[in-house]
Amino acid sequence: MSVYTVVETHQLEAFLEDYDVGILESFEGISAGIENTNYFVTTNNHGQIEQFVLTIFEHHSFEELPYFLNIMAFMAEHNIPTAHPMPTKSHSFLKELCGKPAALVERLVGSGVENPSVAQCGVMGGQLAKFHIAGQAYEQHRDNDRDIGWMSATFAEIRTRLEEDECKMIENELRFQAGTDWQNLPMGVIHADLFCDNALFVGDTLSGIIDLYYACNGPLLYDLAVMVNDWCRVHDDDPARIAFDQERIDAMLSAYQTQRSLTDDELKAWPSALRLAALRFFLSRLKDKHIPREGEMTMIKDPNVFKRVLQLHQ
């Protein structure tokens, strides 16, 4: 569980005064998520109960956050289901709370998915393609800070703490990835972290995509691979039992391609994209495990899941 920054009632009341959202009724820390501190916030706006999510950013600076918050607003305004950030009375999506950057966004209904259905994979494939198409008109640019350079640097940072087989796998994969020419594949705004817990569903209806705080410019194919690696595998506490479900993969890829066809170069790069996406999350989970961050409640995700996913793709 992750609440890194504890907010007192009087601090939140003062924070909310700068928004047109009424008076604080209640708030509670959200246990899911590992990057930021999140609270559900309920207000009373002239007799109407309104619900929001407050995010206190633990790693991002004030300067880099407008990119993400503007994308959320942009996508919501382009019919991509995302939580629109709330503007302050001075028209900013960003404010300071407890000395850190913070934002208030609309609370969507539904919950994250644990065992995705074939239908949900189809919905996500179609929505990701729409996200990619809409993103072509988004003018701001951000490099991917979890790219292959970050992967090599992270491996160098943690390698002395890893098992020998883990080191060998990662070394092999970094060597393999050096042979893929990512720059010539279709690029654009990517979500870069569209896991099952970053989409809220009610049944098979998507209410929204959340957590756009890794969004950046990158190869569109990589984004699709990130999704396939999480949505189309059998979720099991025992990593040894993880396997891919071809029916879900087919549903996701064909729904994606009803909106945007993959190019021949993308089809050739697909195995590489699946491996790169697995390596990225294997490394971030290993880093969180070996160099954990301080927090009142913290939740570490199992790196062995992505070790297994990478093994399956290799």
Ligand SMILES: Nc1ncnc2c1ncn2[C@@H]1O[C@H](COP(=O)(O)OP(=O)(O)OP(=O)(O)O)[C@@H](O)[C@H]1O
């Ligand atoms: N707009 C929203 N509406 C409803 N619930 C939300 C919304 N944003 C976040 N949540 C809830 O908060 C939880 C944590 O949010 P999120 O996934 O963004 O966490 P994080 O720590 O910022 O990121 P990460 O998932 O990368 O660790 C989600 O699983 C979801 O339950």
Ligand SMILES: N[C@@H](CCO)C(=O)O
């Ligand atoms: N989605 C990531 C965590 C946030 O980046 C994971 O499951 O490892």
